[in-house]
Amino acid sequence: MKVTYNAPVTLTFALTSTALLFVDQFTGMAITERLFVVGASMNPADPVDYLRLFTHVVGHAGWAHLVSNFAFILLLGPILEEKYGSPAVLAMMATTALVTGVLNVLLFPTGLLGASGIVFMMILLSSFTNFRRGEIPLTFLLVVLLYLTREIVTISQSDSISQFAHIAGGACGSLFGFLRPRPEGEINDRPA
Helix, strand or coil: CCCCCCCCCHHHHHHHHHHHHHHHHHCHEEEEEHHCCCCCCCCCHHHHHHHHHHHCCCCCCCCHHHHHHHHHHHHHHHHHHHCCCCCHHHHHHHHHHHHHHHHHHHCCCCCCCHHHHHHHHHHHHHHHCCCCCCCCCCHHHHHHHHHHHHHHHHHHHHHHHHCHHHHHHHHHHHHHHHHHHCCCCCCCCCCC
């Protein structure tokens, strides 16, 4: 038996985020604050602010934050990479990061940091694993119901969690599920 790098996008994302947090622990979070927090005070003349629209998903506020995100990402990412391919998963992750980053800049006066939007994109997208054209999976409806209920209940709590990023990530995952790239040879209709 040998250990394989079975999900390159997922594993590279997890290892990069972990290494950056480890280094950041020795710099007093200076790297995270400079490169990974996207906020409402975006300066259109600063190229780093445009980079942050994507990189905010790599930075984390601490080990508990990182572990809570990557417990799901490491579980769901390999399944999604096998189903859709690594390039498609990378594109979906980048799109979700951009959407959550831009919406946060436009709508909220707070900073955004962490991969929870990616987590919720993967959760909703994974409920489409047996999707067939013309059908809506019951698992998708149940996940949306549970997920939205929890986010709506917790949105009024005073915490540092961006329920909005969760909802935006989930919306991206839902769209990707309905409009997802089809692997070659996949049959999406039931046989007659």
